[in-house]
Amino acid sequence: MKCIICGRESSKPICEVCSRAIAMDFPFILHRGMALSDDRSNLEDENTQHSILFQHDLQRLNEMAKRALNGEAENFLLLARYAILFHENFSFFLNNFELGENYYLSLAKNFASREEGDYGKFLLAKIHMYMGEMEEAEEIMSKIWKKDRKFAMFYGEILVKGGKWGRAIEIYNELLAKSPDDKELWMKMADAIYASGNYEEAERTYLRVLQYDQNNALAWYKRGKCLINAGKWGGALQSFQTATRKDPTMKDAYEEMLKILMERGMYSRALETLKKMKEAGFNVDERIAEVEEAMRA
Numbered sequence: 001m002k003c004i005i006c007g008r009e010s011s012k013p014i015c016e017v018c019s020r021a022i023a024m025d026f027p028f029i030l031h032r033g034m035a036l037s038d039d040r041s042n043l044e045d046e047n048t049q050h051s052i053l054f055q056h057d058l059q060r061l062n063e064m065a066k067r068a069l070n071g072e073a074e075n076f077l078l079l080a081r082y083a084i085l086f087h088e089n090f091s092f093f094l095n096n097f098e099l100g101e102n103y104y105l106s107l108a109k110n111f112a113s114r115e116e117g118d119y120g121k122f123l124l125a126k127i128h129m130y131m132g133e134m135e136e137a138e139e140i141m142s143k144i145w146k147k148d149r150k151f152a153m154f155y156g157e158i159l160v161k162g163g164k165w166g167r168a169i170e171i172y173n174e175l176l177a178k179s180p181d182d183k184e185l186w187m188k189m190a191d192a193i194y195a196s197g198n199y200e201e202a203e204r205t206y207l208r209v210l211q212y213d214q215n216n217a218l219a220w221y222k223r224g225k226c227l228i229n230a231g232k233w234g235g236a237l238q239s240f241q242t243a244t245r246k247d248p249t250m251k252d253a254y255e256e257m258l259k260i261l262m263e264r265g266m267y268s269r270a271l272e273t274l275k276k277m278k279e280a281g282f283n284v285d286e287r288i289a290e291v292e293e294a295m296r297a
């Protein structure tokens with residue numbers, strides 16, 4: 001194909017030369033098209049998880065990043081945080097550019113490594129995780145996890161991913177001893193127990209999460225997974241159904257229900273489930289036709 005900007009032969013819509021030029025001017029690559037309004041958002045608030053950025057925010061981020069890449073001192077933490085956020089939410093935009101799929105992560109690494117404090121280290125560990133460098137991530141977090149609840153939760157997550165769920169459970173126990181009503185921690189604990197293969201205990205722990213927050217669709221879904229693993233498909237079906245009621249867009253929960261229903265020849269309920277999926281915006285027309293066909297047979 002030819003580059004849409006300069007017409008050079010290129011394997012991506014925007015060739016390497018043009019991609020680099022855009023990255024120099026707009027390190028976050030995006031510079032327009034995501035603005036919804038002129039409402040002031042707060043870039044500095046680390047609890048804000050933007051999935052949409054406003055025009056002026058994007059402009060400011062690009063300017064800050066440009067200065068940082070030119071060697072000037074900047075708010076590296078904020079920049080690293082946003083580069084990671086871009087990796088998480090917008091990295092599919094990179095498909096149009098000749099920059100590599102880890103472009104935002106490299107950007108984030110550049111910023112995070114220039115920050116001295118523990119929070120910079122935490123972000124570096126996150127970047128390592130996304131790059132698949134789990135040992136590096138674990139090494140960093142093993143030194144700082146005690147300093148912040150968020151660090152500890154992330155450390156636990158990494159340990160679970162690396163199959164060290166026993167250590168993760170120890171850490172969550174330590175944290176829960178101090179804050180026994182922390183529902184997010186209970187959720188992490190349940191995930192670690194699930195990973196350990198103790199499905200009955202995991203199910204009880206997800207139920208505990210649901211005592212605090214009965215609208216937690218993910219916890220209903222995961223409870224269903226525990227019940228499936230324990231061979232209790234009736235309860236699992238109910239749990240998945242509740243998950244889809246709490247979050248009608250939860251595709252995995254519908255799929256689990258359909259698996260159970262189709263395996264048991266419960267076609268009319270499968271049809272009902274598919275119709276709910278259709279209402280929620282999923283394209284399941286073909287599957288509906290298939291089930292209707294099976295019902296006639």
Ligand SMILES: [Zn+2]
Pocket residue numbers: 003004005006007008014015016017018019
């Ligand atoms: Zn070009």
